[in-house]
Amino acid sequence: MVSVAFKKNLKEKYGIEFNNEDLLERAFTHSSYANEHHGKHNYEKLEFLGDAVLELAISDYLYRNYPKLNEGQLTRMRSNIVRTEGFSEFAKEVGFQNEIYLGNGEEKSGARNRKTLLEDVFEAFNGALFLDQGMSAVQRFLKQTVYPLIDEGDFDASRDYKTELQEKLQINGAIDIKYEVIAEDESVPTFTVQLLVNNQKVATGTGRNKKAAEQQAAAKALKK
Template sequence: MENNLKKLEQTIGYQFTAKSLLEQAMTHSSYANERHLGKLGCNERLEFLGDAVLELISSDFLYKKFRNNQEGELTKKRASMVCEKSLAYCAREFGLPEFILLGRGEEMMGGRKRDSIVSDALESLIGAMYLDGGFEPAQAFVMKFILNDLEDKRIFYDSKTVLQEMVQEGGNHPVEYRLLKEEGPDHSKSFTVEALINGKSMGTGTGHTKKAAEQAAALEAIRSIK
């Protein structure tokens, strides 16, 4: 565990003074329950704090970057930037899932691939950094790993919306998604979906949920169009 934490510190470019905070940030409730650490031993409280810190940093960023946007537009941008799917995408970009401590049952059920668990761990990490070093290191981390390359990231984590906007600009009918295949046991299903524009298949994608498969299909469609 100690080596893993050191590797994570090297990855994010921040050395914790209180190593216990980093360990707790990576502790999922399933791991805490198995080791009888209690509810206070998992990362849920840190996630609560990190969520608030992230909202402040992202709000400040958007307020300064998009000076002509109204409150509603800024709220919409913030919601898409810090939603579960986008945070999970950002976390996977720097390999955070491998550092999460999961209980054996959760591990076997594929918990490391669940967006909710990965995004919660990311917010917990932000909360831990805030407690350990204050606002500045937390802000630097968010700017580097979450708020960088926003437009390119949006194509990946919000490909369905991007594709729909592209289709509307071209005057085409709304994108349709058709389930082609569903296989695997209940705890680890795999779905294959195709994206159709004006009845023509433009891309296919596979995922552990229908929504994930649709996002993957939309990404392929975007690549086809471009």
Template sequence: MNLASFQRRHGLCFRDESLLRQALTHRSWPHEQDGPAGLEGNYERLEFLGDAVLAFAVTRMLYDRFPDLPEGELTRLRSALVRSETLAAVAAELELGALLRLGRGEDQNGGRQRRSILGDAFEALLGAIFVDSGQSAADDFVRTMLGPLIDDLPEADLLDPRSRLQELCQAALFATPVYETRAESGPDHQKQFTVAVCVLDEELGSGQGNSKQAAAQVAARAALEFLRREGRLPESGGE
């Protein structure tokens, strides 16, 4: 696969293709080249930029997709999406390894399959997209490549703990969770709610939030964790 077919396959269209080549150049490659090729840069600067672009793009994607998810859970989900294992898997799906320019030694030592190199190359590619086409193009690429992975993450219960709790309780306990507002405090512009969730008249968890919906999500997650610790729900989907 050459750079042209790579771009066609993944909906990319670099105006400056040298950025794409640089994003796929490991630092071991230029040292082994003669002439002008030996002066070409590697992907490290683009990787540095791409790391920041990735963090922003993923943050915005999660903020838009999950309007009721508390900050702490958004942070945990973002961490799962940007960790090296996830990025390396996406890079492998893109077949970046086959396109990398590596030094002979790095190539012979399995560099094309090395997780750290693949993850770095993905960040460099994202940095190159940002430089070439701007933040909007980078955001679109992140949504295309990482968005579909969210539901498969071990942290998937974070996405909608209320729905997950209801699904599991109905299947395992033949009961539906009931949410009760236990406390409400603070001025009108900065309310804080405490909500408890009960199943079969037993309180399983409680949570706080700046809306009843947000507090209920926190309570549902606490209930999921409690029921799993107690061995009363199957180990599936999430933790």
């Protein structure tokens, strides 16, 4: 069973209480666990649905809140959000990683903190929430997780400082660009990264996720 502490947090922090707890359980059931426990369903079909739920929720949000962007910009921004590793960070923020049911082998191989698995669970959870309470509940949940980062410009395709920096530096031939996480506070969460160009420290950046921190570091380097 999904932990009492998790359900309490879900209710108190996000205002979510499932009517059908089977759906909630299923959203966290990996196929490796379902294979080992007769009668359990894995989350893959919820993930199939959740994928489309997130796509529409985010499209709708962008359409309504970014009236000045054209179709191309909206599409790029949507794919930045949907294809990003970001979903795994939102999953961690809500504490999903502790609730996943895994088979023994997968558990031993460290699947619990694998980004792709956390992304899948994030999609499955939103699929389950959609079935249980409809689109408006999903929108409310995303308002507390994904949308603030959109509004902070984390997915803004028109401001990709990392790519810009890379292109500038590489005009004069191959150059080694590295971003290293130097501090990480998962509870808030805050990440600090430093940017190294040919192994020399050039700038640091902080942000709510690694990507945002890296963008900030690249933006600072560009200003120099």
